[in-house]
Amino acid sequence: MSLIELAQPNQGYSYAFLDAFAKRELRRRILKGIAIPGYQVPYASRELPIARGWGTGGLQVTLSLVGPDDTVKVIDQGADDSVNAANLRRFITRMSGAETTTDANQATIIQSRHRITEEILREGQTLVLQVPNPEPLRRVEPDMAKARILHADADYGQMWLVLYEQLVRFGRYIQGASYPVMVHERFVMAPSPIPRWDTPDLHQSAHLTLLSAGREKRLYAVPPYTNVYPLEFTDVPFEVEDQSEWACRTTGERNKFMNELPQDDGSSVFELSDTGYMEKLVNHQRGEDVTIGTTYYDSEGQFYHDGYLKPRRSRQESPDA
């Protein structure tokens, strides 16, 4: 008898690419992440046939969850047809046989880079966010061992100092995307580089959010119905991007997150960032039978959890008045 005889016959690749040991490890880490909201769980992070930093963290989580009955949506910067989203989607379906969709309501698993859908996700759906840097403290403490101790002690003084210094120097918080949040009143968490527009969507959400950084080998979770608040001083509220003047050139929609598209004459036009949502609006306008879900922000820009976003400071109160 030889090793070759004892080995399983070569079957190419396992279902959903990852072998059973890798899937088991990931599922256990995910459960731990869900049990401790916002806590970064280290994991081995296998190499995948996709370059590191291109969504391998999210992909490992998706591959460990996906089954043949799932419907998967993959977006990058809000777009379903972005080349990397197309590539990841092609890989997931090739390895798992799962259905794909661009409709956020139809999907059971949504893997996303840097956006949350405009339509409110519901119970039973899983949002998998690709994470480049899982450590919100990186800018104040690049040493991961030391940052871990700060988290253990809930020692976030330096984060507050950063915000304070921003107020002093610029008169406002200048963190753009990946605005740090406090999860379940315990862990400060990097929500991945979603725009501030999407940050409130994580609060008391009906769906499960899993965040995974393949390169940095950390995953973490926001379970359904968990408190998630942006770091903000009580007298200076966190503000989402101000796009209230912008209207989508294709649908005329307002008060959704837009891409700004520079024009030859120096001006800009705007278009919805969420292409799946835009596609449904267009089809609806053409008179097709489309179910459009409720959105996180209504047409007036009001967020669906009343009072979560404090009123934008009026011009009189602003330092530039």
Place this chain on the structure above:
Amino acid sequence: MAYVATKGGEKAIQESEKLYHQLKKPVTPEFVQEIMDTMPYLVDRVMGEGSLYAPELAALALAQSGGDLYEAVLLLRAYRSTQPRLAYAKPITVDDMLTLRRISAAFKDIPGGQVLGPSLDYSHRILDLNILDGIAASEDDEDTQVEAAEKPAATRYPLVADWLRQQGMIAAIDVPEEIDAADIPDVTRDPVMMPAPRAHRLQALARADTGGVLALGYASMRGYGFIHPTVNELRLAYADVQVKHPVTGEPFSAGRVRVSQAEVVTKGKSTYKIGFTATMGWNEVKLIAGATLDMEMSQADPHPALNEDFVLYHTEPIESSGFCIHFKLPHYVTFSSGMDNMRKVINVLYGAAAAGKDADDREVEAEESKTSEVVTKDTM
């Protein structure tokens, strides 16, 4: 509209990949064999960084990627990550190595002798243009044939470090009687935590990016570290991969691999300190730089660029190269979120009227009017 948000992105990426391959000759089995035969050091480097000893697959990866080293390493790593673990090889010591080359810079002569073995160290680096003209030296030419020594060299040599230990110059180490290979922490299957177990550190160095290890190691050598690495011993060797037969339990050799290792020493307070790196394949630059970094990382308070966290994270070839090229991906959502802030900051600092002005003029005006003071006062 550029490379995103166009329908048919999927088609575009498929054609793009085809074009990449079309711009080079197709890969043939003969060419893969040729790479193995003519470029063993390149194959070694890819196998080391790919952490998979498979010369044929490494050569295939090189051919398939058109010689893009990071792509080749990624191909090998991605293949490796799907392979089951059938058995654990017995850990080897120097007594198990068939050594071809071992040199020490610390002593003129060493027990067992200096063995130069294969090396380009003392070659004149002159391009052999005759080869291009087809005037190659024939194989049985005296100039190309190695002259056999009168007495064959030994295959096994004692460690120079053992002599230093006998002298009490470096600390003794506890050598366990029996090591179960399955118990050794595995950096490819465990999450890495800092401070890393010694096994993780050495495994991470073994599969680190040669260029990355060199850059940080060289920084230490040039003076950002506290160490002058003396090469106590450098070895190139073959070793048998000893595994236990699954039924009889008898050890047998599953094949022979190229391995290499280096020990460097530096002065400590009362003894010498030792740094170590070993890797699959023969890669001397990586060994000396890696062993230097191993010593640096063990210092009480190393330079920030030479501590364990910094070195191990930043010399990981597929993570560093992957993240670097990921900046080609669209970042327009992140960028627009920042622009929203930038517009408001410009408003706050310079007033709405400044929005259209040239950015450089604005900087100059700001300097002149000492805007920062105003802003501080306004926002308090």
